Amino acid sequence: MTRRCIGLDVHREFAQIAIWEDGVVRQAGRIATTPEALRLFANSLAASDEVALEATGNTHAIVKLLRRRVARVVVSNPHKTRAIAESRVKTDKVDAQILAQLLAADYLPEVWVADEDTQARRRQVARRAHLVRQRTRLKNQVQAILHRNLVPRCPAADLFGIKGRGWLAEQELPADERQAVVALLRQLDFHGHELRLIDAELARIALGCQDTKRLMTIPGVDVTVAMSITAAVGTFSRFESPNKLVRYLGLNPRVKQSGEQPAAHGRIAKQGRAHARGMLVEAAWVAVKTPGPLRAFFERVRARRGMQIAVVATARKLAVLCWHMITRGQDYAFARPSLTAKKLRALELKAGLPSHRGQKGPAAAYSLRQVRSREKQLAEHAERAYARQVADWQAKAPKTGVAAATGARLSRPPAGQAARQDSAPDPALRSGVDHAHTAA
Numbered sequence: 001m002t003r004r005c006i007g008l009d010v011h012r013e014f015a016q017i018a019i020w021e022d023g024v025v026r027q028a029g030r031i032a033t034t035p036e037a038l039r040l041f042a043n044s045l046a047a048s049d050e051v052a053l054e055a056t057g058n059t060h061a062i063v064k065l066l067r068r069r070v071a072r073v074v075v076s077n078p079h080k081t082r083a084i085a086e087s088r089v090k091t092d093k094v095d096a097q098i099l100a101q102l103l104a105a106d107y108l109p110e111v112w113v114a115d116e117d118t119q120a121r122r123r124q125v126a127r128r129a130h131l132v133r134q135r136t137r138l139k140n141q142v143q144a145i146l147h148r149n150l151v152p153r154c155p156a157a158d159l160f161g162i163k164g165r166g167w168l169a170e171q172e173l174p175a176d177e178r179q180a181v182v183a184l185l186r187q188l189d190f191h192g193h194e195l196r197l198i199d200a201e202l203a204r205i206a207l208g209c210q211d212t213k214r215l216m217t218i219p220g221v222d223v224t225v226a227m228s229i230t231a232a233v234g235t236f237s238r239f240e241s242p243n244k245l246v247r248y249l250g251l252n253p254r255v256k257q258s259g260e261q262p263a264a265h266g267r268i269a270k271q272g273r274a275h276a277r278g279m280l281v282e283a284a285w286v287a288v289k290t291p292g293p294l295r296a297f298f299e300r301v302r303a304r305r306g307m308q309i310a311v312v313a314t315a316r317k318l319a320v321l322c323w324h325m326i327t328r329g330q331d332y333a334f335a336r337p338s339l340t341a342k343k344l345r346a347l348e349l350k351a352g353l354p355s356h357r358g359q360k361g362p363a364a365a366y367s368l369r370q371v372r373s374r375e376k377q378l379a380e381h382a383e384r385a386y387a388r389q390v391a392d393w394q395a396k397a398p399k400t401g402v403a404a405a406t407g408a409r410l411s412r413p414p415a416g417q418a419a420r421q422d423s424a425p426d427p428a429l430r431s432g433v434d435h436a437h438t439a440a
Helices: 035-043 059-066 094-105 118-147 160-168 175-207 208-217 224-233 242-250 274-287 293-305 307-328 339-350 362-367 369-393 402-406 417-424
Strands: 004-011 014-021 024-032 050-054 072-076 253-256 264-268
Touching: 004 094, 004 369, 014 094, 014 274, 024 035, 024 094, 024 160, 024 242, 035 059, 035 293, 050 094, 059 072, 072 094, 118 175, 118 224, 175 208, 175 339, 208 307, 224 274, 242 307, 253 307, 274 293, 274 307, 293 307, 293 369, 339 362, 339 369, 362 369
Parallel strands: 004 050, 050 072
Antiparallel strands: 004 014, 014 024, 253 264
């Protein structure tokens, strides 16, 4: 059977079609991007056909309609399809033709297409992020009204809580400004109600997701961060190494190197899932304030590169740690059991499970000061142990020659360090927190 490769240049209202067959490309006109038109188009295809299209807003719906009718559907990364992005003559027909030709040559940069559950989770996480941004915008508008009317700061901790709103109602404002504040608070309450609904739905999903609950054993990672990561990644096993996951999240530094010149490392790439990257940075800010190896890593990098670079390096370290934990099926080695139990109980309550007031549950230990103190001491001990291990792994002698020019580590430790090198922990335990040199 003759192989046919079909390129679709997809737009909001239509898709341009080009068909490659026996080395010849011909244009096949346009079809409307409606379910009815796409179903008719799919029925006209053979089971051996292959279809290529670029990733765009309606790509997933088109792939869902075509996948059952053809041998393969390839979604291309538009940022990597250089033949299209840098084409001197760029029209719909040319774009569809290039897609068909690249697919025929198996030279199309393919994008992983998430399943239905992952797509739904991504939409819910994105909706929650939108609600949070809207609430922040409304709060900022209220603060701006108070600022331009010379109203002092609210003595209550939360301006939008019960005490804060009572204080706000007593402030003298012009009539139009008062109406604006009332309207903004009304919108804020509406968005707050919607946020509670989406949080409850995400909590119910998280209770049935073992990966999400496993990531929550990391200090600084709550259900919001864990759900953002699992929704963005989907299947962790599709990444062969943690470095590929880091590149997918855009936390890898840009590198420029030519000839014999040393490599120049710049800012992080910031490609891929921006929301998940931001969540990892937020989790890093919390993790570096908590005793443990992550804080020791942050302090070491901050001493050399500053606070901002150190917290981004910690976020990268968290991404590496997440990969190892999920692919190996292990919880965080330095988790605090009572804190983890408290997180999971809060997750159950948010999902709508009964509260069982007056009964001690697994999260009751977190309320005991001696339990929290003991876990904190163990975390501080792990932090000091990590700092000592890193000091032992680092070469004591000054770098010379090629290592000094490129910034590479010495391949051989100085005398007296071989025994300490052999005592390093198993890679499964240190992988998430001890790749110090690559993360920095």
